[in-house]
Amino acid sequence: MGKLLFALFNAGAAILMGALLVACLDIPDAPSTSSVITGASVVVEQFGKQDSTLRKINSNESSALIAKVRPSKYKDDVSYYWYNDQELIDSGRTFPISSKNALAGQTNPNRIPNKVVIHDQDGNSIEREFTVVINAPPMLSETTIPSDGDTLIGDRHTAFLFKWSSSDNDRNQLLEHVITIDHTNYAVGELNEIRQSGLAKGKHSFRVIVTDPLGDSDTTSIRTFYVKESSGGKQ
Incomplete structure (x- = not known):
């Protein structure tokens, strides 16, 4: 009786081991732990x-x-x-x-x-x-005051108007402006116009740069204008 039980036990163990082996063979290989991509x-x-x-x-x-x-x-x-x-x-x-x-x-x-x-x-x-x-970077209109080639009538005490227009397709963005007059920069914030005096007669230049909060910017081309000391005309 003991020999029979022992034989049955061995047979069951063999069947169990065979099933485990088959199960192990059915498990797909795991991906390689090291990739060529670093x-x-x-x-x-x-x-x-x-x-x-x-x-x-x-x-x-x-x-x-x-x-x-x-x-x-x-x-x-x-x-x-x-x-x-x-x-x-x-x-x-x-x-x-x-x-x-x-x-x-x-x-x-x-x-x-x-x-x-x-x-x-x-x-x-x-x-x-x-x-x-x-x-969307900001944009400056090419229309400015003064226009390129304008002659302004006045003297050093005259506060001449400088005006421009800027826009931005992004919502709720505040635009900062810098106007450069005769190589001097004036940071004017959100303003789109200023008045500037102290300009002697003769040839002058200006341009405007606009910048949005993300650092994108646009600039006008350099405008040339002339100041003439005489009565009447454009100021």
Whole structure:
């Protein structure tokens, strides 16, 4: 009886070991713990230049996000997936952004990715989160007072009017202005006009620069004007 029980025990153990072995063989191999990709980054490409720091996009023009891997020789051997939070938006090494989508992204950020996930052929993955800054640079009108070539009538005591117009498509952005008169800069804040005296007769020049809170700017061309000491005329 004891020999029978011993034989049955051995047979059961053999069956159990065989089942465990089959189960182990059915488990897929885990991804390699080491990937050929050692790092990744995302850059913005616009106007032929690449920006990996601010990643700022001019919403008036098309642009692209480009994923880069290290070592770069493996860039074509991996897969790229662009996400906005957990939502998959697109795949591919480059994510193109039209000016239309950039403008829409200012009010609906879900259109613009903030994460890229990169997979290699062995099942390893690496992800990078990032922020894209979308900004419409400010604009200055070419119409100014005085206009280019104007003659202003007065003397050093006359407070001549300088006036310009600026705009910005971004909402609630305060614009700062600097007017340069004869190579001297005057920071005038949000003002769009000033009066300036102390100008001697003869040839003078000025231009205006406008800057938004994100550092984007626009400038007028240099205007030349003349001061003439005489009665009547334009002041």
